[in-house]
Amino acid sequence: MVLKISRKVLPWIFLAPMLIMIVFSWIAPVLLTVYLGFTDLSSKNFLDFVRNFFTEKVHFTLENFDKIFFAKDPYIVEALTITAIYVLSVLSINSIFALVLSIAIAYFIRNEVLSMILRVSWLIPRIMPGIIYALVWNWFIDPKYGMLNTLLKIVGVPEAWLPESWLLTPPYSQLLMIMVNGYVGASFGMIIYTAAIKSIPTDIINAALVDGASDFQVARHIIIPLLKWPMLFVISWQTLSLLSSYEYILMIWGSGGGGGYAGIARAAKVMVWSLYSYSKAFAAEEHLYGYASALSLILVITGVVLIVLYFKLFGFRRLMEPSRIEV
Amino acid sequence: MGVKDRLFPVGGTALILNILKYIVVIIVAVVPLIPIWTMILWLAVQSFSGKVILGIIPSDFTFNNWRFLWSPMKMGLKEYPNIWPITLNTLFLALGVTGLVVFISTLGGYALSRMEFKGRVGLMQFIIALHAFPSIILLIALFVILNHLGLYGKGIMTLVGIILIKAGLEIPMATWIIKGFFDAIPWDLEWAALVDGCTRWKAWRTVILPLVLPGIGAISIFSFLSGWSEFLLVFTYVKDEAYYTLPVLIYYMIGEYKFIDWGMLAALGLFYAIPTIIFFSTSQKLLLRIYVGGIKR
Numbered sequence: 001m002v003l004k005i006s007r008k009v010l011p012w013i014f015l016a017p018m019l020i021m022i023v024f025s026w027i028a029p030v031l032l033t034v035y036l037g038f039t040d041l042s043s044k045n046f047l048d049f050v051r052n053f054f055t056e057k058v059h060f061t062l063e064n065f066d067k068i069f070f071a072k073d074p075y076i077v078e079a080l081t082i083t084a085i086y087v088l089s090v091l092s093i094n095s096i097f098a099l100v101l102s103i104a105i106a107y108f109i110r111n112e113v114l115s116m117i118l119r120v121s122w123l124i125p126r127i128m129p130g131i132i133y134a135l136v137w138n139w140f141i142d143p144k145y146g147m148l149n150t151l152l153k154i155v156g157v158p159e160a161w162l163p164e165s166w167l168l169t170p171p172y173s174q175l176l177m178i179m180v181n182g183y184v185g186a187s188f189g190m191i192i193y194t195a196a197i198k199s200i201p202t203d204i205i206n207a208a209l210v211d212g213a214s215d216f217q218v219a220r221h222i223i224i225p226l227l228k229w230p231m232l233f234v235i236s237w238q239t240l241s242l243l244s245s246y247e248y249i250l251m252i253w254g255s256g257g258g259g260g261y262a263g264i265a266r267a268a269k270v271m272v273w274s275l276y277s278y279s280k281a282f283a284a285e286e287h288l289y290g291y292a293s294a295l296s297l298i299l300v301i302t303g304v305v306l307i308v309l310y311f312k313l314f315g316f317r318r319l320m321e322p323s324r325i326e327v
Numbered sequence: 328m329g330v331k332d333r334l335f336p337v338g339g340t341a342l343i344l345n346i347l348k349y350i351v352v353i354i355v356a357v358v359p360l361i362p363i364w365t366m367i368l369w370l371a372v373q374s375f376s377g378k379v380i381l382g383i384i385p386s387d388f389t390f391n392n393w394r395f396l397w398s399p400m401k402m403g404l405k406e407y408p409n410i411w412p413i414t415l416n417t418l419f420l421a422l423g424v425t426g427l428v429v430f431i432s433t434l435g436g437y438a439l440s441r442m443e444f445k446g447r448v449g450l451m452q453f454i455i456a457l458h459a460f461p462s463i464i465l466l467i468a469l470f471v472i473l474n475h476l477g478l479y480g481k482g483i484m485t486l487v488g489i490i491l492i493k494a495g496l497e498i499p500m501a502t503w504i505i506k507g508f509f510d511a512i513p514w515d516l517e518w519a520a521l522v523d524g525c526t527r528w529k530a531w532r533t534v535i536l537p538l539v540l541p542g543i544g545a546i547s548i549f550s551f552l553s554g555w556s557e558f559l560l561v562f563t564y565v566k567d568e569a570y571y572t573l574p575v576l577i578y579y580m581i582g583e584y585k586f587i588d589w590g591m592l593a594a595l596g597l598f599y600a601i602p603t604i605i606f607f608s609t610s611q612k613l614l615l616r617i618y619v620g621g622i623k624r
Contacts, residue, residue: 008444010442011438011442011443011444012444014434014437014438014442015434015435015438015439015450017430017431017434017435018431018432018434018435018498018502021427021431021494021495021498022457022495022498022499024472024491024492024495025462025465025469025491025492025496025498026460026462026496026499028468028472029465029468029469029472030465030468032468032472033464033465033467033468036467036468036471046474050471050474050475053475100351100355101355101356104351104352104355104356105352105356108348108349108351108352109352109356118356118357118360121360121363121364122356122360124363124367125363127603128600128603129555129556129558129574129599129600129603130556130558130574131556131558131573131574131577131596131599132370132577132596132599132600134578134581135370135577135581135592135593135596136366136367136370137366139366139369139373139585139589140362140365140366140369142585145379145589147362147365147369147383148362151361151362151365183359183363214344215344215348216348240459240460240461241461243461244461244464245461245463246463247558247559250559251558251578254578254582255577255578255579255581255582256581256582257582274463274464277464277467278466278467281466281467281470282467282470282563289467289470289471292467293468296464296465296468299464300464303459303460303461303464304460306459307456307459307460310459311456
């Protein structure tokens with residue numbers, strides 16, 4: 001009898017620490033974000049609120065969503081435009097460019113060592129600690145000491161086209177934002193695609209080659225059709241993470257501008273939705289936690305909807321092993 | 328045309344196609360890497376050079392850029408915190424996260440891989456869903472929670488709070504990785520030990536644990552690096568300079584040193600990157616396996 005009970009309880013003893021941590025770091029903050037989104041929490045009533053979550057000084061309000069949906073906040077439209085540019089551009093780098101890249105690295109190059117060197121090089125931006133990535137970019141774009149303008153001049157870009165500051169002059173700053181995140185994102189697609197390409201049975205490719213197909217035809221008619229699912233996976237997964245990623249933007253524009261990220265990101269027109277939410281809470285003078293949470297809540301809901309969609313689209317098994325190919 | 332010719336075409340079209348293929352490779356895979364290679368090269372060269380020509384050609388070999396290791400960093404009247412306590416903070420954060428993540432996710436991963444219980448599949452789906460969910464947007468709510476627990480602005484306790492949060496955010500993925508390692512161990516081994524009279528605990532300690540050590544190594548490295556690189560949580564929650572970690576210190580220094588002393592910034596960056604470089608050059612295969620297995624942006 002004792003044994004029977006312990007068999008039922010034992011797994012939960014093993015799982016308990018994990019579940020507690022998940023409640024602490026994920027579930028509680030998600031619920032709190034929902035709650036805060038409907039309040040007027042700001043630096044004025046913040047101290048009362050952290051002492052007592054149901055203090056009378058914090059009011060229930062729909063004003064936050066009024067500001068968002070009816071664009072009462074004049075910046076909303078711009079934030080939305082910038083986010084759309086950002087997500088769509090980086091997404092096409094992640095999915096389409098990375099596809100061509102992976103075919104080049106994993107199929108066109110037959111030399112294992114060379115292929116490995118290129119793969120590792122492409123992983124560098126992802127593996128580097130973010131702040132170092134920000135540091136080297138800050139140097140790279142420096143008009144006086146950096147190499148970007150020099151390299152562009154070598155390629156033949158006329159000097160008049162080059163901006164005084166890549167950091168501050170839109171649309172160059174937006175181009176920079178896309179490049180910076182594109183390098184990190186391209187390696188995501190590359191990892192998934194190259195694993196998938198490597199798992200294509202060599203018989204299929206060899207059969208085509210024996211029949212006289214060129215490498216381009218193999219890529220076009222065999223590899224790309226087989227990469228349909230990995231590609232869909234990359235696109236959907238990256239949509240969600242791009243919608244909410246602002247870390248590199250904050251680090252590069254914040255550090256490059258001397259620490260005050262909010263004003264600089266806004267002037268450079270790289271203030272994406274998620275960064276806008278973050279800055280409303282932590283950089284704005286009044287610390288509009290309530291409004292910032294409402295902005296985040298939009299992303300939380302988008303996230304939940306997309307994740308449900310992924311499960312419908314891919315099923316559980318495919319989500320676990322995105323790079324597997326079913327022939 | 329014989330089969331041999333088709334397998335190894337020598338004709339003009341084939342040659343052109345082959346050249347075209349390598350042009351594609353160079354344009355797509357090599358040229359875009361030039362900035363990345365340049366940046367890495369610059370970081371290494373600049374940190375040991377007094378002057379740098381064209382960004383990558385060294386001149387004036389010097390250790391002066393590394394002076395932050397033995398003397399305080401000053402900018403006008405402002406004195407930056409000494410590098411060593413900051414390094415210790417960073418190490419404390421990284422090791423704290425590693426300890427928690429390894430302990431908790433090994434337990435959880437074992438249960439998910441080996442035990443039967445109600446809701447097992449549901450829990451696994453939930454973990455995958457968490458893995459896809461962008462935790463970065465929860466920073467505001469986590470800030471409120473940190474304040475509610477009285478861990479904000481409390482020096483070292485704030486770092487402890489950050490360790491808890493960071494570990495909690497990493498645990499779903501780490502659990503998933505370690506579960507994969509447990510899955511790879513054949514059931515028979517554990518059965519054999521149990522049949523021979525081992526208790527479940529003893530079977531776990533003497534049979535399973537040694538086999539799963541590579542997995543534990545993998546999540547240790549993974550969570551150490553992620554704690555070591557953590558920027559946003561410390562940047563947002565720690566306002567007392569004495570409890571900064573290296574990335575936050577570097578963040579503030581880039582802004583103030585970038586027109587004056589690129590050499591020191593490069594040296595500082597390289598100093599901070601040492602663990603990443605070590606782990607990546609020694610356990611690249613392991614890390615690649617993780618990056619393929621479960622990736623977050």
